[in-house]
Amino acid sequence: MTILMHEPTEELFLGVIHPDAALFADYFNVDQASREHRNYRKALTEAGARVLTVREVLLDGTLDGEGNAVEGPALDALRTFAGEFLVYNTDAIPAQRDAQRAYKEEVLRKANPKDLLRIILLQPEVVLSHTEGNTGFAATYRQRPMMNLFYMRDQMIATFKGLVIARMHSPQREVESRVAEFCLNKIGMPPIGRISGEGAYLEGGDFLPFGSSAFIGCGLRTTQKAIDQLMENDWLGTDRLMVVRDNWLEQEQMHLDTYFNCIDRDLVTLSANRYKAGPDSSQYLTVDVYERKDGRYSRTVEGACFVDFLEKTLGVKVIPISRPDELNYANNYLTIGPRRIMAVAGQSQELQQALAAHGVDVTWIPLPNLTRGYGAAHCMTQILGTEEVF
Template identity: 30%
Template sequence: MTFDFGQFNNWGKLKTVAVRDVDTAFASDAKIDAEWKDLNFHSRPDLANARKEYAAVEAVLKACGAEIIKLPAGDGLTLDSIYTHDALIVTPKGLVKPRMGKPQRRKESDVNGQALEKLGIPVAGEITGEGKVEGGDLVWIDRYTLLAGVGYRTNLEGLRQLGELAGGDVEILWFDMPHFKGRSDVFHLMSCLSPLDHDLAVVYPPLMAVRQLEFLESRGIKFLEVPQEEFDTMGCNVLALGPRHAMMVEGNPETERRMKAAGVKVEVIKGYDICRKGEGGPTCMTRPLARG
């Protein structure tokens, strides 16, 4: 089987996406009780409500025509395994299994990679040694340009290895991430940058490097800025389902208004238990494998 990864960007029409649903990631009340504090969830997720919220996410993905691949359970996986975006990286040479910056998540990449490899999706390799990379710190601008954030979850050694696995024609442009709330916080490049189209992105400039903003502007990308009061409610964590078609978390009315004013079709989901408590929004819960 030859798997077609399609277009290397973060806004093309979503064709194939890997997810791990609530029943697999959260599993039971006992598992939630045992893990949520250690994983730095803000409060305990409610399993019944999380199931309802996640069903709505899957409904949106199916409605936009995406093929959904359900990832399996595995030894050592935690509640965080619902956030599949971080634990695999798509490159022109195949999937790369990252070494996660958060130690509790280190087993996810092997479980996810092995499951997809069995389906015939090629795996190019993995990040090893002292290297660290998480998918949320990476944004494809085009087939040859990958933006990366360097911080507590992704380091330069990880990006060096990723560059070798992705191929010599891929340029990785990296930017330092701010300390912000510290090592225990879930903060990635995509926490403040979510592309919506080739020329449009949702951004939160106060936490972005000047060099990064200037690069995006040089590529003709216009900004929809998230207001300060909507950053903590995940206003910037927006998943492009296709060009100017996106999924976002309820409770960010001004960001939603600005998106619609720019011609973006917006799908709003309730994310109280599956998103806000673990700081993982629509982007985090999905690992796009192919875009059109």
């Protein structure tokens, strides 16, 4: 199993000083968050996974053992890519536009690969003005840091056919898909498709493979237009797609993987508020089922009660997740094999006992800082393979 992740570092800082604008739940400690991420990656490696990071992929082939730049195609590609994220704003000195464009290229040619990486993650803008004397220029500086990039689940989905680049619903996150696509191309796993078009939004936290089938959430972050694109282009590689319809549209349960997840073909978890909700509640979930025949999908089930569908049609056991455990991201675990999960530490004894009673092998991961970004163990990982996990 190969997993792509991104260790958050300095690009988090502007986000934690205004969490709401960064799509975070609360302030958290940047250095401790980085440490938690490293520990999580270590646990995944010990569990048998091959873990790649965005930083490693971007820098691969660009540095020697002493940290010096290595000229070649990898560095050329990184320079070109970094140039897309560095802005020299010459609005106040339009006569300098061509000269500054050339100056930017000169700086990029000289930049160490690690500084090119910083350019990508921070998206700096240099707002130039003219001064008398000195160098003739002054500037103010702006950044648009990719503070949510460490939630690597959302920029793509891994279907049974390959990787599809998502289209993020939040404008501050849309650029992350470009980084994901660059990484995939560099490691030799080019995406098979990309979601596009007005009203078509897809985020990876809404997609959950289930054996040889798949669930996909349709709600706050993923739209039916994007789901239709997946089916029309035959990018899914499954004969059955189960669309979970969420009308609550609340940030705390923004993606399918925040209130529902799958441990095995006969065992899932679901937040108690969804499990208990009746048809008159906005928290009530329904499911549509699409079946593929002769290369085309058609809807065979519409508006069925999701809980009944799970328990009666699929015959799976549902473990309800209590409100306190849900707030500690109990549903946001990563399944790495049948009944093997990596989950957020600190869950209730009741939940721990329920998982043990069903033979679930759990590795508990402490993530007290990283979860304040509105995500956890599942959100931070992207499994790159197309094989079934269980």
